[in-house]
Amino acid sequence: MPEIVPMPKLGFDMAEGKLVRKVKQEGEAVQKGDILAEIETDKATVEVESSVSGVVKGWLVEEGQPVPVGASMAVVGAPDEVVDLNVYRAGSGGAAPASAPVAEARSVATGTPVTAAASTAPSAPPVTQPSVTREAGIPAAAAPSGHAPASPIARRIADEAGIDIHLVAGTGPGGRITKKDVEAYLRTPPAPALPRPPAAVPGVTAPEDQIVPLTRLRQIIARRMTESKQTVPQFYVTTEIDMAAAMDLRKQINALLPDERKASVNDLVVKAAALALRQFPNVNASFAGDKVIRKGRVNVGIAVAVEGGLLTVVVKDTDQKPIAQIAAEAKAMIARARAGKVQGADIEGSTFSVSNLGMYDAENFIAIINPPEAAILATGAVREIPVVKDGALAPGLRLKVTCSADHRVTDGAEVAQFLQAVKKNLEEPLRLLV
Amino acid sequence: MPILTIREAVSQALWEEMERDPNVIIMGEEVGVWGGTYAVTKGFYDHFGAERVRDTPIAEGVIVGAAVGAAMNGLRPVAEIMTINFAFLALDQIVNHAAKIRSMFGGQFKCPLVVRTTSGGGKQLGATHSQTPDVIFAHFPGLKVVAPATPADAKGLLKASIRTDDPVLFIEHSTLYQERGEVPEDKDFVLPIGKSDVKRRGKDVTLVTYSKMLQITLQAVQQLAAEGIEAEVIDLRTLRPLDMEPVYESFKKTNRAVIVEEGWRSYGVGAEVAARLYEECFDYLDAPIQRVAQKEVPLPYSAELEKSAIPNPNEVVKAVKAVM
Numbered sequence: 001m002p003e004i005v006p007m008p009k010l011g012f013d014m015a016e017g018k019l020v021r022k023v024k025q026e027g028e029a030v031q032k033g034d035i036l037a038e039i040e041t042d043k044a045t046v047e048v049e050s051s052v053s054g055v056v057k058g059w060l061v062e063e064g065q066p067v068p069v070g071a072s073m074a075v076v077g078a079p080d081e082v083v084d085l086n087v088y089r090a091g092s093g094g095a096a097p098a099s100a101p102v103a104e105a106r107s108v109a110t111g112t113p114v115t116a117a118a119s120t121a122p123s124a125p126p127v128t129q130p131s132v133t134r135e136a137g138i139p140a141a142a143a144p145s146g147h148a149p150a151s152p153i154a155r156r157i158a159d160e161a162g163i164d165i166h167l168v169a170g171t172g173p174g175g176r177i178t179k180k181d182v183e184a185y186l187r188t189p190p191a192p193a194l195p196r197p198p199a200a201v202p203g204v205t206a207p208e209d210q211i212v213p214l215t216r217l218r219q220i221i222a223r224r225m226t227e228s229k230q231t232v233p234q235f236y237v238t239t240e241i242d243m244a245a246a247m248d249l250r251k252q253i254n255a256l257l258p259d260e261r262k263a264s265v266n267d268l269v270v271k272a273a274a275l276a277l278r279q280f281p282n283v284n285a286s287f288a289g290d291k292v293i294r295k296g297r298v299n300v301g302i303a304v305a306v307e308g309g310l311l312t313v314v315v316k317d318t319d320q321k322p323i324a325q326i327a328a329e330a331k332a333m334i335a336r337a338r339a340g341k342v343q344g345a346d347i348e349g350s351t352f353s354v355s356n357l358g359m360y361d362a363e364n365f366i367a368i369i370n371p372p373e374a375a376i377l378a379t380g381a382v383r384e385i386p387v388v389k390d391g392a393l394a395p396g397l398r399l400k401v402t403c404s405a406d407h408r409v410t411d412g413a414e415v416a417q418f419l420q421a422v423k424k425n426l427e428e429p430l431r432l433l434v
Numbered sequence: 435m436p437i438l439t440i441r442e443a444v445s446q447a448l449w450e451e452m453e454r455d456p457n458v459i460i461m462g463e464e465v466g467v468w469g470g471t472y473a474v475t476k477g478f479y480d481h482f483g484a485e486r487v488r489d490t491p492i493a494e495g496v497i498v499g500a501a502v503g504a505a506m507n508g509l510r511p512v513a514e515i516m517t518i519n520f521a522f523l524a525l526d527q528i529v530n531h532a533a534k535i536r537s538m539f540g541g542q543f544k545c546p547l548v549v550r551t552t553s554g555g556g557k558q559l560g561a562t563h564s565q566t567p568d569v570i571f572a573h574f575p576g577l578k579v580v581a582p583a584t585p586a587d588a589k590g591l592l593k594a595s596i597r598t599d600d601p602v603l604f605i606e607h608s609t610l611y612q613e614r615g616e617v618p619e620d621k622d623f624v625l626p627i628g629k630s631d632v633k634r635r636g637k638d639v640t641l642v643t644y645s646k647m648l649q650i651t652l653q654a655v656q657q658l659a660a661e662g663i664e665a666e667v668i669d670l671r672t673l674r675p676l677d678m679e680p681v682y683e684s685f686k687k688t689n690r691a692v693i694v695e696e697g698w699r700s701y702g703v704g705a706e707v708a709a710r711l712y713e714e715c716f717d718y719l720d721a722p723i724q725r726v727a728q729k730e731v732p733l734p735y736s737a738e739l740e741k742s743a744i745p746n747p748n749e750v751v752k753a754v755k756a757v758m
Contacts, residue, residue, distance in 0.1 A: 152719045
């Protein structure tokens with residue numbers, strides 16, 4: 001029996017992935033465990049292993065194509081097995097290739113036929129098409145019969161909203177349309193009409209605008225940050241920390257450690273924040289409609305700039321780990337993130353984040369909360385500045401940090417006290433070691 | 435509120451009911467002089483006397499048969515069958531006599547009998563002594579089947595079982611006797627038979643379970659919560675009558691369900707609960723309902739094999755992810 005290789009689900013909220021590269025070509029032999037393909041999710045590029053040994057009978061989707069979770073990507077069979085790929089193609093979940101005829105879809109708003117957006121915008125590569133487009137009626141899991149496998153609750157919500165269930169892309173197992181898919185569809189506003197190009201002004205030659213399609217990472221950042229700013233009432237508290245003792249301690253610690261375990265200033269801040277979070281469970285929390293979930297674990301996420309965006313890598317149980325371990329784990333994960341080889345576990349489960357722009361000499365900045373977390377700490381550079389000590393000017397090493405927090409979960413007084421705890425941990429840095 | 439083990443809670447319920455009503459008697463193997471196989475009736479023989487705490491021969495048919503007769507004639511016997519595996523020897527007395535007397539005699543007789551027994555595996559007692567055949571008994575109308583998972587539920591439901599005029603099979607789990615929890619001191623603390631109980635609130639998935647599997651399910655729920663999945667957990671507490679209202683209410687909110695039971699999957703509690711959800715809540719369904727149950731083999735004696743046959747938290751987590 002031929003084995004189908006589906007788009008794997010690599011995270012709780014993953015709905016689709018993009019086939020980035022076919023590592024094994026049609027006709028090539030594979031062993032169980034060999035890398036078959038590289039896929040790109042919202043968060044990372046990940047390798048897909050073959051679960052069986054055999055020969056790649058064929059690919060059902062093209063490189064660069066978005067594929068719903070669970071939809072078929074390739075078929076692997078025995079060397080002498082004859083496989084009719086068309087049988088599998090019918091059920092494959094990828095969006096129709098650009099060369100395929102584009103179906104006409106009924107406009108939801110007007111009930112009149114409109115041509116799918118894809119055909120009026122031939123310059124837009126299919127890659128950048130979101131899976132859920134209200135006007136582009138390409139059923140993502142178009143079985144030949146036109147039957148969309150949909151859960152009963154999904155059908156009911158679609159009926160009540162007066163939309164055709166076939167317009168919704170299914171992301172459940174086997175491409176099933178679930179409640180989440182219909183709700184996502186209903187949230188997506190209809191695609192606006194394309195703006196007319198402005199009339200050219202004679203005699204003036206200006207440099208042309210550059211159109212940059214959004215990468216998946218950019219799309220996800222845009223969506224999540226907008227959601228955060230629009231739905232989370234954020235407030236901000238700033239404090240300044242005397243880092244002299246911490247910098248001294250760091251020097252001493254690092255003298256004892258091999259390079260791969262040497263601690264950065266950020267590692268100290270992360271550890272200081274983690275210990276403070278243990279004291280202030282409301283800052284290590286999530287707002288959930290009618291309740292607040294205080295997280296049992298303290299998992300601090302560290303924002304990492306990567307090409308085209310940023311990722312948050314997560315040191316699990318940060319409050320429990322020694323600084324050298326935090327440093328080693330963070331270094332390894334940051335290296336993977338920058339190489340585009342981040343693993344699912346690296347980026348999951350954060351309960352609080354730290355964002356650091358100190359390496360770019362930023363004095364201080366304000367970060368946007370990363371939902372569903374309740375707070376984020378933005379740290380600048382440790383600067384040598386004049387400070388007043390016992391009535392006289394003296395050189396000092398100071399760090400400014402700003403905590404953004406969700407006012408639905410916590411209040412100014414609490415966050416200020418949380419920052420006092422962070423400050424104390426860094427100003428009396430032996431606290432980080434005990 | 436005092437913290438008691440399930441053993442202490444069951445013992446306290448029996449003691450209080452015997453103090454309250456002189457018609458309540460206990461009978462079974464080793465329940466008297468020895469104090470019970472699980473030490474539940476320790477001290478009862480000395481306090482209440484041989485008339486009311488009766489050791490019987492090793493003959494389950496006799497124990498339940500005599501108890502049915504006593505119940506028909508005005509006593510309220512609590513008969514103990516050492517394990518549910520031995521209740522098969524009294525199947526006729528339980529399902530053909532106790533369960534049917536009231537309706538077959540048009541209400542002229544009633545049968546206020548409690549059969550206490552233990553169910554469940556996990557103690558390396560071999561295939562014949564480790565079964566969880568609770569559903570077999572729940573199949574018969576006329577018999578109430580109660581299976582609590584916490585000390586408070588054990589006390590409140592046992593007192594209710596003794597006070598009800600219908601026969602009750604009261605199933606304790608053989609590995610839960612050390613389970614601790616708060617138990618009300620009130621001598622009239624009685625819980626209604628046939629009411630499921632929401633043991634944890636959540637919005638993402640409905641987990642339905644009972645008895646020992648409540649523990650397993652709650653362990654799985656901790657793992658799930660760490661991944662951001664908030665499960666609602668419903669303890670059925672009573673298999674007959676089966677109270678589905680809280681399950682329906684929860685499912686209409688979550689649209690997903692997993693049923694966790696220690697017994698075998700075929701014809702099990704999961705099958706029954708899933709069927710009722712499909713019948714009553716079809717329009718709310720977002721994913722096929724999953725069942726977690728014992729592997730379909732006679733339970734092995736080997737500790738490792740036994741462990742792998744009985745549901746564990748990882749299997750529950752896996753089933754939940756399959757419906758998400």
